[in-house]
Amino acid sequence: MAARRWPPLGFELRVALRFLLEGRFQSLLIIIGVAAGVAVVAYITALIGGLQRNTLEKTLGAQAHVVLTPLEETVAAARPRIDGETTLSDTQARAQRLRTLANWPAVVAVLERRPGVVAVSPMVAGAALARRGEATRSVNVAGVELERFDRVINLGRKLVDGSLRLAPGEAIVGVTLAGDLGLRVGDRFSISTGTREDSVRIVGLVDLGVAEQNRRTVYVPLRSAQSLFDLAGGATRIDLSLDDVWAARALAAELARELPAKVESWQDTNAQLVSALNAQSVSTTIIRGVVMVVVVLGIASVLVVSVVQKQREIGILRAMGTTRAQVMGVFLMQGALVGLLGALLGVLLAAGMIELFTRFVKGSDGLPLFTITLPPRVALQVALLAWVAGVLAALAPARRAARMDPAQAIRL
Amino acid sequence: MSDDAPLLQLRALRKTYNAGRPNEVEVLHGIDLALMRGEFAALIGPSGSGKSTLLNILGLLERPSDGDYALGGQSVRALDDDGLSAMRQRALGFVFQFHHLLPAFSALENVTLPALARDGHVSPAVRERAMALLHDVGLAAAMQRKPAELSGGMQQRVAIARALVLQPALVLADEPTGNLDTASSDDVFALLRRIHGEVGTSFLIVTHDPRLAARCDRVIELIDGRIARDEAVPRAEG
Numbered sequence: 001m002a003a004r005r006w007p008p009l010g011f012e013l014r015v016a017l018r019f020l021l022e023g024r025f026q027s028l029l030i031i032i033g034v035a036a037g038v039a040v041v042a043y044i045t046a047l048i049g050g051l052q053r054n055t056l057e058k059t060l061g062a063q064a065h066v067v068l069t070p071l072e073e074t075v076a077a078a079r080p081r082i083d084g085e086t087t088l089s090d091t092q093a094r095a096q097r098l099r100t101l102a103n104w105p106a107v108v109a110v111l112e113r114r115p116g117v118v119a120v121s122p123m124v125a126g127a128a129l130a131r132r133g134e135a136t137r138s139v140n141v142a143g144v145e146l147e148r149f150d151r152v153i154n155l156g157r158k159l160v161d162g163s164l165r166l167a168p169g170e171a172i173v174g175v176t177l178a179g180d181l182g183l184r185v186g187d188r189f190s191i192s193t194g195t196r197e198d199s200v201r202i203v204g205l206v207d208l209g210v211a212e213q214n215r216r217t218v219y220v221p222l223r224s225a226q227s228l229f230d231l232a233g234g235a236t237r238i239d240l241s242l243d244d245v246w247a248a249r250a251l252a253a254e255l256a257r258e259l260p261a262k263v264e265s266w267q268d269t270n271a272q273l274v275s276a277l278n279a280q281s282v283s284t285t286i287i288r289g290v291v292m293v294v295v296v297l298g299i300a301s302v303l304v305v306s307v308v309q310k311q312r313e314i315g316i317l318r319a320m321g322t323t324r325a326q327v328m329g330v331f332l333m334q335g336a337l338v339g340l341l342g343a344l345l346g347v348l349l350a351a352g353m354i355e356l357f358t359r360f361v362k363g364s365d366g367l368p369l370f371t372i373t374l375p376p377r378v379a380l381q382v383a384l385l386a387w388v389a390g391v392l393a394a395l396a397p398a399r400r401a402a403r404m405d406p407a408q409a410i411r412l
Numbered sequence: 413m414s415d416d417a418p419l420l421q422l423r424a425l426r427k428t429y430n431a432g433r434p435n436e437v438e439v440l441h442g443i444d445l446a447l448m449r450g451e452f453a454a455l456i457g458p459s460g461s462g463k464s465t466l467l468n469i470l471g472l473l474e475r476p477s478d479g480d481y482a483l484g485g486q487s488v489r490a491l492d493d494d495g496l497s498a499m500r501q502r503a504l505g506f507v508f509q510f511h512h513l514l515p516a517f518s519a520l521e522n523v524t525l526p527a528l529a530r531d532g533h534v535s536p537a538v539r540e541r542a543m544a545l546l547h548d549v550g551l552a553a554a555m556q557r558k559p560a561e562l563s564g565g566m567q568q569r570v571a572i573a574r575a576l577v578l579q580p581a582l583v584l585a586d587e588p589t590g591n592l593d594t595a596s597s598d599d600v601f602a603l604l605r606r607i608h609g610e611v612g613t614s615f616l617i618v619t620h621d622p623r624l625a626a627r628c629d630r631v632i633e634l635i636d637g638r639i640a641r642d643e644a645v646p647r648a649e650g
Contacts, residue, residue, distance in 0.1 A: 010532035022516035316512040319473060320526040320574070321501025323494050407473040410508060411464070 009333065011326060015317075016333035023306060027338065030302045034342020034386055035349055037295035041288045042350035042374060042382045047357070048284045050372030052277055056245060059273060060266055062208040064121070064152050064239030065248040067269075068107070068261045070099045098126050100234025101261060108238060116251065118243050119151035122235035124225035130173075130218060132181045132189040139177060139218045141191060143225020152241040155206060155219075161185050162204035166221050171200040174214035175207050191218065193228050200224070292389055299338055299393035303331060307401045314401050315409025324402040331398035332391055339390020343383035350374055350382075417485055418446035419581055419614055420470065425479035427465050439465045441637045442479065447616060449581065452608050454625040455618045457634035463618050464586065466634065470616065471504055471584045472496045484581060501530055505575030505613075509587035513559040513567055513574075519546060520555040523574045530578065538577065545573040548610075549603055565596030569603060576607065585617045589624065601627065 005011070020027040073094050081087060101107065104122055111120045124143035129136055142149075146166040150156055156164050160175055162185035171191075173183070183189055183202055190199045200220060208214055226232055238261075242248055248265035256263040267274045307314070314327055354372055363369045427440040439462045447453060457463050468474040469481065472488060481488050484503055491499060513522045523542040524534045531538075546555050549569035551562075559567050568588060575583050588604065589597035601624055608615055617628060625631050626645060633641035 005530070005532035007532055011529050014528060018514075018516040312512060313514050316506075316508075316514065317525075317529065318497070319471065319500065319506045320529060321497050321499075321504075321578075322529045323497040325494075326529060407468040410473070410512065 009329060011322075012329035012333045015330045016337055019306065019310065019330070020334055020337060023309075026302055026306070030298055030338055031342045031345065033298045034295050034338060034390070035345035037291045037298075038343050038346025038382055038386045039349035039353060041291050041385070042347055042379060043353045044284055044287055045378050045382065046350065046354055046372045046374045048280055049375075049378070050370050052280065054370035055273070055277070058209055059270055060245060061158070062153060062210055062213055063266060063269070065242045065245055065266050066240040066252050066255070067264050068101065068238040068240070068255065068259065069236065069264075070101050071260060071262050072096055073099070098229055098231065098236055100124075100231050100236060101238065104235040104238065107259060107261070111238065111240060111255075114251075116242050116244060116247055117240055119148060119239075119241040121145065121148040121152045121239045121241075122222065122237075123149070123239060124222060124229055124231055124234060124236050126193065126225070126229045126236065128191050128193045128218070128228065130177065130181060130189055130191055132183060132187075135181050137177060137180055138216070139191070140216050141193075141218045141220060141225055141228065143220050143222040143228070145222050146219075149219070149239070152239045158206040158208055160205050160207045162202065165203055166219065167203075168221055168224060169200055170203045170221070172204040172206055172219040173202055174217040175205045176211065176214040177216065177218070178202065178205050180215065191220070191228060195230060196228050198224065198228055292385060295342075295386065296389045296393040299335055299390055300396060302338075303335060303394050303397035304400070306334070307331065307397045310401075311404065311409045314404050315406050315411075318404075318406035319410060327404075328398040328402035331401050332394045335390040335392075335394025335398070336387060337390070339387040339393075340383075342390070343386035346386065347374070347379045347383055350379070416448070418482075419449045419451075419484060420445070420447040421480075421482045422446070422470075423480045425469070425476050425481060427462070427469060427474070428477040431477065438477075439637050440469075440476075443637075443639060445632065445639065445642075447582070447614060449614055450608075450612050451630060452605070452615045452628050453617070453630040453632060454628035455616055455632050455634060456620070456622070456625050457640075461634045462637040463634050467584055467586055467616075467618050470582075471506060472500050501526065501578065503581045505578070505580040505583040507568070507571045507575050507583065507585040507588045509590040513570055515559050518556050518558055519551060519562065519566075519570045522559070522570055523577050526574065526578050542573065542577050545576055546570070548607070549573050563596070564592050565600060568592065568596075568600050572600070572603065572607070576611065576613065579611070580613060582614045582616065585615065587618055587620065589619070589621065597621075597624075 073096060075091050075094055108120050108122055111117055121144060126141055128139055128141045130139045144166070146155070146164070150164070155172070162172070166172060178184065181189055185202050185205060188199055188201045190197055206217070208217060220228070222235070226234055242251065245266070249267045252263045252265035252268065255261070317327060351374055354374055357372060358368050361369055422443050422445040425440060425443040426438060428436060428438045430436045443466065455463055455467065465474065469476050483499065488496065488499065514525065517525065520542055523546060524538055527538040528534050543555065546552060549572055551566060551569055551573070554562060554566060559570070562570065572588070585604070589600050592600060604615060604617070605627065607613075617624070619625055628645060630644050631641065632639060
C-alpha cells in the first residue's frame, strides 16, 4: 500500500509546510535562529581560515618549508663508559664553524625528484658586516641561485624597488638595511666576513614582511658567497618548498633518517605559531559545537510546543488512516525544512558579514587586513550540518507525536 | 463474503481500563452487536454509559480488552497499528462533535486530506469527487475558505464531506450536531440522511438528542456498558 504513494513524502511535505506556515511567527523566529547559528559558524570558520592562511602566508612567505643544514659537530667521548665504573669526565662543546653540506649537488638532485617537493634551493648563508662609509651593520648574507630561490620564497613578489636579477657583484637587500646604510638601488657597499671583503652593487630592495629580516638580509649570487666565506663549491643549507605545507614535518623526519644532515620543518622552527594555530582550530570547533547544540535545542523546543498544540490535529490525521510513521514524518519534515531554510538564509548572512568585513575592516595601508572567503565546500558543509541538526532536533518531538494515542488526542 | 453478512460484528466485547491496578474499571461488559451494510443507526445512552468507548473501538482508535470485533468480515484483533491505520483509511469515515478540521487547510484541502495521506498526492479524480461532495453539502461557494471563516454548521458539513471522500463502508459520527444550534443541527442531520440515501454507506451516529435518534432507522441504547435496547424505529409514513 505504502509503495504506491507518490511522491514518496508528498503528504508529509504538504502537511509540514502548512503547519510551518500556520505558526508563521514561531517558524520565522526559529528559522532566523537557525540562520544566525549557521551564519556564526560559517563566518567563524571563514574568518579563522582566512586568519590562519594569512598568518601562514606571512610566516612561510619569508622562509622555506624544510631546511637542511650540516649535522652539528660533536666531540667524541674520550673513552667509552664502562658499567660499574665511576668516571669523571667533562666534555666541552665545539664551536660550530660554517661548513658545507657533504655532497650537496647530489642531495639537491635527489630532493628534486621527490614527490611533493616544489622547489629546492641550495644556499651559502653566514654572518657578515655590511659597511658604507662610517655606517656598519651586521647582516646575514645568503648566497643563492636566484631562479631556484625565487621559487622557494617568491622573492619577486617582495621586490619593492629595482629589479629581480643577481649577476656577480650584485646584491638584493632588505629595505630597512638599505635605509640604515643610506643606500638606494645602484649604490655600492662592502661586505666583510672577517677574512674577506667584497664590494657589491644594489640591484633590488625587498620587503620580507618581517622587520628583523628587512634589517639584516643581503642576497648575493651563490658563487660570491662561496668565495666570501671560503667555501669554494660548497653550500651550507638547502631550502625546500612543498606543495602541502602541513606535510613538512613528516617529510623532515623522513629526510632526517635518509640523509646525513640536520632537517628542520617550519613547524619545528615555529612551534609556538603551530600550537597557537591548533588552539585556534580547537576553539573554533568548540564554538561551532556549542552553536549547533543551541540550534538543535531551539528547533526542538519549538517543535515540542507545536506537537502539544497540534494534538487534536494529530488525532484527526490518525483517525483518517495516517500511520505513525507518516505523523512522525510530518514533524521530521518540519525540522528538515526549518534546518534547510535556516541554512540557506544563514549562508547568505555569512556571505554578507564577510563582505562587510572585507569592506570595512582595513589595515593602516587602506587594504583589507587579510582576505576571508567562504569556500563553497565550507558553506555546503555548514548548511548540511544545520539540515541534519534540524532533523535530529525533530526526532524527539516527532516520536512523541507518533506515539500519541489517537482516541485521547481527539477527545481533547 | 455475501452481501447479507454483517458489515460489523461484535461478540462478547469487553473493555477494561487500568487492568490489574486498584483503579481497574470495566466499561463495556460483553457487547454483542451486528450492523448491516447500508444501515442508519443511532447509538444513545446517558453520559458514562460507554458510548464513546464503544465508538472508539468500532473506529479502531482503541482496542477491545476481550471478545471479538470483525469489520467487513475481517477480525481486527490480530492487526498491528499500521494494519489498523490502513483499515481506518479503507473502511471508515469519522465525523466528530468539534469538527476537527485542520485550520491550516482550506475546506477543499481538508476534504482531500485522507486521499493525500493515502496516495501522497491528490489525483484529479479525487479532487473532482471532493468538489462534488462539497457541492452536495451546499458549500460550492466556500471551498477555498479556511475553517475559521466558516460557521459551525458549515465546518461540520466539510467534516461530513471529508468522512465520505474515500467512500468508506461505515461512517461513525460522534455527536455530529452536538454543538450546533437547532436549525443547523436539523440541516446537518437532514444532510446525513440524504447522503445515506444517495451513497448507501452505513452510518452509526452517537447522539444525546432523542429527536435525532427518532429520525434514525434503528436505535441502540447503551446503559452502564450493556446494550439495554436495540430496536428498529417505526417509520411514520409521509
